[in-house]
Amino acid sequence: MLLFLVSNISAQSKSNTENVKEIFEKVKNNYETKNFYSFNIKYQLFKSANATVVEEFYTGKIIKNEAKYYSKINNTEFIQIEDIHLKINHDEKAMLYLKQPVSSYNSLIELASFLKFFEQTNIELKQDTYVCELVSKNITVLPYSKVIVYIDAKTYCINKQVLFLLNQQNFEDDKGNIIASNPRLEIIFSPVNHNPISGEKFVLSKYVSLIDGNIKPSKHLKGYQIINTTL
Template sequence: MRFIVSLIFLLSQFALQAQVNTSVVDLDEILKKTQDFYKNESSYYIEIQYKLFENHKDSHPLSTYKGEMGKMKNTYYNNVLGTEMYVGNDIMIKASHDQKAIEVSNNTPNGAEAIFNISGFLKSFKDYKVVQKEEVIRCELLAPELTSLPYGKIILYINKKDYSLQRQVMYYLHSSEYKNEKGEMVVSYPKLEINFSQVKPVSLLEKEVFNKSYYIVQNKGVIQPANNFANYKVINRI
């Protein structure tokens, strides 16, 4: 069972039409500081751990998998569940190892950071609550009863010292069907927990993944896979 995940960091400013449950903490200000933390880092590497739970109350993960992401100047890289993503100022490349395909598309006008710009997504929440603890800021976002979002609630745990994102928990609104360990079909409303490591040196990633030529070769408007992806099909959406 796979889920498309929006990583909530490098956030842009946004305005939530919400009932503020704290008179001290401003959510816009908190997320702006989180955005600035990652924006001001010229390069970094982050390890990511995903934990999928059968239901909202379950404390034992159904499955666990890892991912990674990095930044080098204005280029971003993400790798999770067999898919590598390169995001530059002018182009976005998704390389799926499962499907043996490379999708190439133009990036949005806002540049590489646009992939993490989910301001419109966050505006869809009706309410939020912010609680400051000793070392962590807990931000809870609640969706309205009628929503097109796949999540009813998202909780962010932000480091109080530097405003980096530590953890994100997503509570799904829609049920999923799968086989349990006994082979029985089970229907449940899953929960996904995403844990982010502290920022590490980008040298932990191969430099090649930040180069467009690692994925594709462009010649007179024709896009072909690079040697690393020689047998992959190219889907050109430029």
């Protein structure tokens, strides 16, 4: 799950950039100051910038429970409990175990830090929604040519992101021919729930066990390969 921004040399673009930065800082403050939140995410991949037929679809979720974080993208889970970070890929039956400070899932809230990677910006207010359009530089390290972020102007919650991908992918056209195209990824966020979330998602023993001083997958994840970076 990922969000980005802009800068430009013209006076008008500089003003736009400052406006976007201010809005993104309010988004960051909105999420950072809440002890609890959760929301669902839908990912929709289209074969081109203007295509209307969804080629791939999967779901995700993000939960904050005080200083603990959980997210899921399709069949991969990410868990942060104190200084323990887990990434679990259920398709590959593999788990990454490492220690790192709580990140607050910065790709969600640290939006302003990405401004330097963009050279054009446009911002509009449409029906209580800020629409921030960010265009990448001609030479960029980002995998996107353009990003559009939709932000609720009242709550400063993210409603939607649209990512225009630089790398081409192969798709099948109506006649069954394989064509290369630059896809568009739409990420849609559900309304935010601020009620506390309880349950096993934030219980470390659900995922790993300490056996003879070694970190092992829990019984629930028996057979999973574990990569322990703390050794």
